[in-house]
Amino acid sequence: MEDVDDDIVEKFENFCTLSGSTDKTHMNPKANGKLVKDCFESHYKKYDVKAICDASVFPALKEKGKPHMTVNKVTVNSYLNKTAHEIAKKKTKNPKIAEKDDEVKIIKADLCKWMKAETPHIKQIKQSATGNVQGLTDTTKYTGSHKLRLDEAGKGRGKVGRSDEGKKSGYVASYKGKEHSKKGRTKIEHV
Template sequence: MKAFRRFAIHGDTRATGKEMHGKNWSKLCKDCGVIDGKSITLTDVDIVFSKVKKKSARNITYDEFKTALAELARKKYKDKTGEEAEAEVFKLIEGKAPVIAGVTDTSKFTGSHKERFDPTGRGKGKAGREDIVDTSGYVSGYKHRGTKLKESTKE
């Protein structure tokens, strides 16, 4: 299943996509609408994850993932048979990917982060990250710009 792989590698550069961490399991359930806040909560999702994984493991495999979804499906759709409930939950997850819109939408940025991007959302580079100081003044680091000597010879 593509959704399993997409969520398994989300946020982890070393992930192979064959096993999913608990954080990504929770994100999958939230982003795909499995958690509804009534029949299934975040706590239920965490309990099911702990139940299906091996005792010493921190991740679940694809087979354990299917088992966990089946368990959540029975809880979410109590009025349907086991297979119908599983099919409904698989429909919710099918083809989905992690939601990252809030991270990449620069119009929602505030404060100094807003200054790092132009109106199109493209980064300004170093100019957006640093205050470039004009060192042409008379005091600190004066570099003889428009020196007094040249000004006095004009008179």
């Protein structure tokens, strides 16, 4: 079968980096799922291409003892060949179809075409339609301890902004005040 070109290998690498992998040459199962969903699933949903790639293709090509597949020209070509062969088995309802059959070649050509045409679908976070986001992060509108939860830029302060640390002194562990003695009587002073 025909080898894949560098553009398709680069697309595989793009999917690797989107899935949180530190190395663009390591495709993990998450990247594999995103690649199948974004590029192949809409065209071959009828044949459950996601299950084919998750159960048959990716496990066969990943490195032994490691959770990833190394992305290079050889493995990408094998990936597309195996995927096309598995889809052809379901499409023709012939589990013994040859790997070099014309139907497999046609499906592989389609997969390559869609890989070149599709880009990773990235969810974009849009500005709120109501415009209330600015109001939620405006520290001048908060009072009391709530205004301490955000810094001047409107970013959260984490635990510092959530916790109310007292002096933790007193005669009972959960009591936060101090006690003072004056002329034999005990006066409790609240902090």
